[in-house]
Amino acid sequence: MASAAEQLAANINFGALAKAEELKRRIWFTLGALIVYRLGTYIPLPGIDPEALRQSFQNASGGVLGLFNMFSGGAVERMAIFALNIMPYISASIIIQLLTSVMPTLETLKKEGESGRKVLNQYTRYLTVFLAVFQSWGIAVGLQSSGSIVRDPGLFFVISTVITLTGGTMFLMWLGEQITARGIGNGASLIIFAGIVANLPSAIAGTLELGRQGAISTPLILLVLVMAVAVIYFVVFMERAQRRLLINYPKRQVGNRMYEGQTSFLPLKLNTSGVIPPIFASSLLLLPATVASFQATQGGTGIVATLTAYLSHGRPAYVILYAALIAFFTFFYTAVVFNPQETADNLKKHGGFIPGIRPGERTAEYIDRILTRITVIGAAYLVLICLIPEILVSYAALPFYFGGTSLLIVVSVTMDTIAQVHGHLLAHQYEGLVKKAKLRGARRR
Numbered sequence: 026m027a028s029a030a031e032q033l034a035a036n037i038n039f040g041a042l043a044k045a046e047e048l049k050r051r052i053w054f055t056l057g058a059l060i061v062y063r064l065g066t067y068i069p070l071p072g073i074d075p076e077a078l079r080q081s082f083q084n085a086s087g088g089v090l091g092l093f094n095m096f097s098g099g100a101v102e103r104m105a106i107f108a109l110n111i112m113p114y115i116s117a118s119i120i121i122q123l124l125t126s127v128m129p130t131l132e133t134l135k136k137e138g139e140s141g142r143k144v145l146n147q148y149t150r151y152l153t154v155f156l157a158v159f160q161s162w163g164i165a166v167g168l169q170s171s172g173s174i175v176r177d178p179g180l181f182f183v184i185s186t187v188i189t190l191t192g193g194t195m196f197l198m199w200l201g202e203q204i205t206a207r208g209i210g211n212g213a214s215l216i217i218f219a220g221i222v223a224n225l226p227s228a229i230a231g232t233l234e235l236g237r238q239g240a241i242s243t244p245l246i247l248l249v250l251v252m253a254v255a256v257i258y259f260v261v262f263m264e265r266a267q268r269r270l271l272i273n274y275p276k277r278q279v280g281n282r283m284y285e286g287q288t289s290f291l292p293l294k295l296n297t298s299g300v301i302p303p304i305f306a307s308s309l310l311l312l313p314a315t316v317a318s319f320q321a322t323q324g325g326t327g328i329v330a331t332l333t334a335y336l337s338h339g340r341p342a343y344v345i346l347y348a349a350l351i352a353f354f355t356f357f358y359t360a361v362v363f364n365p366q367e368t369a370d371n372l373k374k375h376g377g378f379i380p381g382i383r384p385g386e387r388t389a390e391y392i393d394r395i396l397t398r399i400t401v402i403g404a405a406y407l408v409l410i411c412l413i414p415e416i417l418v419s420y421a422a423l424p425f426y427f428g429g430t431s432l433l434i435v436v437s438v439t440m441d442t443i444a445q446v447h448g449h450l451l452a453h454q455y456e457g458l459v460k461k462a463k464l465r466g467a468r469r470r
Contacts, residue, residue, distance in 0.1 A: 054204075055204050062197065066097065070106065070185075070186055072185070073168070077174045095224070096112060097112075098221070098224060100220075106190065106192070107194075109164075109194045111198060112194075113156040114194065117150075119309065121148055131148075153195070157194040157195070162186075168186070214438045214441070221434060222435060264436070264437060266295040270379055271288065271379065272288070272377045273288055291368070293363075293395060294403075296403040297363055299437055300433055300437040302407055305354045305358075309350060310343070344412060352408060359396065359403075363396065365389045369385060369389035379391060407433070
C-alpha cells in the first residue's frame with residue numbers, strides 16, 4: 026500500500042500549484058531577485074572604454090577569464106558591477122569550513138547550534154569583504170595596466186572600482202540569503218545557475234555560426250550535443266543513486282500497549298557533496314589568476330605570465346589541479362555535512378540498529394566505511410563529468426557553457442529546485458488535509 030507521502034506526491038499538479046499562495050509568492054520573489062541580478066550584470070563600471078575592454082577580453086576569453094565570465098553570467102566581459110559575482114563568498118565559505126576542521130575555537134562554535142552558526146556566518150561575511158577587496162583591487166590594477174581600457178586611470182579609479190565591485194559582491198551575497206530564506210532556497214546556487222542559463226542561447230547560436238562558417242565541423246557539433254544529452258542523463262542517474270542501509274527498531278511497550286518492531290532505511294547518497302566540489306575547485310583556481318590573466322594578455326612576463334599559461338584550460342597542470350581539488354572537496358564536504366558518529370548516536374538513542382552491527386562505536390565505523398567507499402565513486406563521477414567535457418571544449422574551442430561543470434551545475438540546481446517546489450507543495454497539501462479533517466470533526470460534534 027502506498028504511503029501518505031507517496032499519495033500526496035502523486036496528486037501534485039498545476040491545480041495544487043495554483044492554490045499554494047505561499048509557494049507562488051516564493052517563486053515570484055525568486056524570479057524578481059534573479060531579474061535584479063541579471064540587470065546588474067549589464068551596468069558597467071564607471072570610467073571603462075567598452076570597445077577596448079571587448080577587444081582585450083577576446084584575447085583572454087579562452088583561458089581562466091572565460092570560465093569566470095561563465096559563472097558571472099557575462100558580467101566580466103562587460104566589466105559590470107557584479108563582475109566578481111558571488112565567488113568571493115564561496116571562497117570565504119571554503120576557507121572558514123577548512124579552518125573549522127583544524128581550529129578548536131571554530132569547531133566549538135559549530136557545535137553550539139544556531140548561535141554558533143550565526144557567528145561563523147559573520148566570520149564568513151568579513152572574509153568575503155576581504156577577498157572581494159583583494160580581487161577588485163587586482164582587477165582595477167590590471168585594467169589600468171592595459172593602457173587603453175581605463176579612460177582616466179589613477180587612484181580615484183582604483184578606489185571607485187574596489188568599492189563598486191566589493192559592494193556588488195556583498196549585495197549578491199545578501200540577495201542569495203534572501204532567496205534562501207524568502208524564496209525557494211539554494212540562493213547562491215541559483216545565482217550561478219541564472220548566469221549560466223542566461224548566456225546559454227547565445228553560446229548555442231555562436232557554436233552553430235562557427236559550424237556554418239566551417240570553423241567547427243558538423244560531426245563535432247553533433248558529438249557535443251550527444252555528449253551533452255548523455256552527461257545530463259548520467260548526472261540525473263548518479264545524483265539520485267544512493268546506498269540504503271537497513272535499520273531495525275525492536276518491539277517497545279508504551280503504557281499498556283506493545284508496538285511491533287519497525288524497519289526503515291538510512292539513505293546514503295552516492296554524491297553527498299552535490300555540486301559544491303566543482304564550484305569550490307573552480308573558485309580556488311580563479312582566485313589567484315584574476316589579476317594574472319589581465320596582465321599576461323597585455324604582454325606580461327615572468328611569474329604572472331607563467332601562472333596564467335599553466336592555468337589555461339587543457340594544460341596538464343590545470344587538469345591535474347582541477348581533478349585533485351574536486352576529489353578533495355568531495356571528501357571534505359561530505360565529512361562536513363554528514364557525521365557518522367552523530368548518526369550512530371541518534372540511532373542508539375532511538376533504539377535503532379543495523380543488523381549484525383553493534384550499536385554505538387561499531388555502527389559509526391561501519392557507516393563511515395560505507396560512506397568512504399561510495400564517496401570514492403562519487404568523487405570519480407564528479408572528476409569524470411567535469412574533466413572530459415572540459416578537455417573536449419578546450420581542444421575544440423567550444424564555449425565553456427558546454428563543459429561538464431556548467432552542465433552539472435544546471436542539472437543539479439534544477440533537480441534541487443524541483444525538489445524544493447515539491448516539498449512546499451506537499452506541505453501545502455498536508456495543511457489542506459489537516460484543515461479538512463478538523464472541519465469534518467467539528468461538523469460531527
